[in-house]
Amino acid sequence: MTSPEQQAETTCADPRWHSVLNRDASADGLFVYGVITTGIYCRPSCPSRTARPENVRFHADSSAAERAGFRPCKRCHPDQASAQERQRNTIATLCRMIETAPQLPTLEELAACAGLSSHHLHRLFKQFTGLTPRQYAKAHQARRLRAALDQSTTITDAFNTAGYGSSGRFYEESTQVLGMTPSRYRAGGDDARIQFAVGDCSLGAILVAQSELGICAILLGDDPNALLQDLQRRFARAQLVPGDSGYMQLVGLVAAFVDNPVRGMDLPLDIRGTVFQQRVWLALRDIPPGETLSYAQLAQRIGSPRAVRAVAGACAANAIAVAIPCHRVVRSDGGLSGYRWGIERKRALLDRERDT
Numbered sequence: 565m566t567s568p569e570q571q572a573e574t575t576c577a578d579p580r581w582h583s584v585l586n587r588d589a590s591a592d593g594l595f596v597y598g599v600i601t602t603g604i605y606c607r608p609s610c611p612s613r614t615a616r617p618e619n620v621r622f623h624a625d626s627s628a629a630e631r632a633g634f635r636p637c638k639r640c641h642p643d644q645a646s647a648q649e650r651q652r653n654t655i656a657t658l659c660r661m662i663e664t665a666p667q668l669p670t671l672e673e674l675a676a677c678a679g680l681s682s683h684h685l686h687r688l689f690k691q692f693t694g695l696t697p698r699q700y701a702k703a704h705q706a707r708r709l710r711a712a713l714d715q716s717t718t719i720t721d722a723f724n725t726a727g728y729g730s731s732g733r734f735y736e737e738s739t740q741v742l743g744m745t746p747s748r749y750r751a752g753g754d755d756a757r758i759q760f761a762v763g764d765c766s767l768g769a770i771l772v773a774q775s776e777l778g779i780c781a782i783l784l785g786d787d788p789n790a791l792l793q794d795l796q797r798r799f800a801r802a803q804l805v806p807g808d809s810g811y812m813q814l815v816g817l818v819a820a821f822v823d824n825p826v827r828g829m830d831l832p833l834d835i836r837g838t839v840f841q842q843r844v845w846l847a848l849r850d851i852p853p854g855e856t857l858s859y860a861q862l863a864q865r866i867g868s869p870r871a872v873r874a875v876a877g878a879c880a881a882n883a884i885a886v887a888i889p890c891h892r893v894v895r896s897d898g899g900l901s902g903y904r905w906g907i908e909r910k911r912a913l914l915d916r917e918r919d920t
Contacts, residue, residue: 568618575617583608584620590870593649596642597622598634605629609648610640651688654678658689659700668701691870695840758799761807762788765819767909771795772815775802778832782818782885784905798883822886825853825917833884840871844878851892853917858896880904886913 566574575581583591591608598605599615605623606612623629626636626643636643645653658674669677674697675685689697758780760773765784771791773781781798783791796804807815817831835845847866851857857865863875879890880902891910895901903910 572616572618575620575622578622580608580622581617581620585614587611589646589648592646593652595622595624596626596629598629598632603634604637605634605642606637607640607642607646609646610637610642612637612639654680655689658685658697662697662701671697690868695868699840757805758802759805759807759811760792760795761811761815762791763812763815763819766823767905767912770815770819770822772818773799773804774807774811774814775834777834779818779884779887780834780836781883782822782887783883784822784885784909818887823916825886825889825913831887833887835884835888837878837881840874841878841881844875845882845884845888848879848882848888848890848892851889853889853892856892856894856898856914859893860896862893876902889913892917 580591580595580597582588583594584597587609589609594608596605596607597615598621599619600621601615601619605626621632621634623632623634629642630636658678661674661677662669671682671686674689675682678685680688686696689695689700758773758775760771760781762769762771764770767784768786769784769788769791771781771783771785771788771794772779773783773795781795783794785791785794814831835842837845843866844862847862850865859872859876859879860869862879863869863872866875868875876893879893882888882890882904885891885905891903891913900907900910900914
């Protein structure tokens with residue numbers, strides 16, 4: 565049988581306990597907690613006096629809590645939808661509306677559907693998704709564009725299917741979204757030429773890839789073959805061309821930058837990702853060498869304080885090491901976590917930046 569001390573330790577180690585202590589309204593609807601001494605269960609934001617951790621039991625929802633013998637609190641009404649849940653459901657409904665509409669709805673149309681002012685809806689939408697309604701619509705339109713180009717008989721059919729009102733806007737925006745013209749995409753991207761070469765730096769093997777627009781990948785690792793396989797996965801549609809002896813000079817410049825990130829790198833970058841990822845990556849480039857931010861602080865900086873997990877995901881998806889300095893993001897306690905090229909490389913980069 566678990567002792568009270570052991571139960572208290574288990575509760576305090578559970579991330580949900582932090583939400584209870586902070587009466588975090590954003591956690592409402594994600595779980596409830598019961599108190600065995602009162603037989604009552606509450607939502608995380610309940611204003612009641614905080615229970616002792618050894619008396620707390622977490623449940624996925626009100627049904628689970630009631631099956632365990634708890635009854636709903638009369639102060640926070642956890643068996644009813646909270647304002648946070650209602651807002652979350654509203655935004656989810658609008659996301660589905662955006663995704664299924666033949667033409668992208670305007671902010672005013674979305675606001676009218678939700679029964680909110682345009683300004684309030686704009687704020688709520690960004691709070692819950694990390695994107696504005698327009699950014700979300702553009703990101704979904706990009707997914708529809710790729711699917712339409714893959715499935716349609718002609719490019720004209722594709723821009724109608726993807727919801728573009730004119731062919732001119734389609735060609736202008738689709739090239740930005742795809743990193744190539746629609747015709748090149750339909751051809752499989754085979755003429756999208758990307759040069760690459762593998763060299764050495766102080767952190768091990770380094771692969772540098774460059775498109776017509778700029779450097780599109782800086783990959784670090786121990787195995788050059790693994791780096792090449794990673795590049796092939798990322799740019800499966802492109803024509804990968806080994807760089808010549810002149811291209812190795814570029815690799816040398818990048819390797820020198822990795823060895824000394826403080827001096828900066830002026831080479832153009834070809835940054836490819838979703839709208840949200842690009843917002844995160846651009847914010848990363850604003851972190852000065854020798855400084856760090858937590859994932860939560862980075863989420864605050866891009867105006868999406870609730871999107872901490874999405875920010876961490878964007879950091880993990882970064883393909884341009886050091887130049888987009890995701891190594892400068894750390895845990896809230898200052899500890900190192902999650903670096904796709906290895907924690908030791910992250911530590912080495914931070915150490916050399918602080919010592920310079």
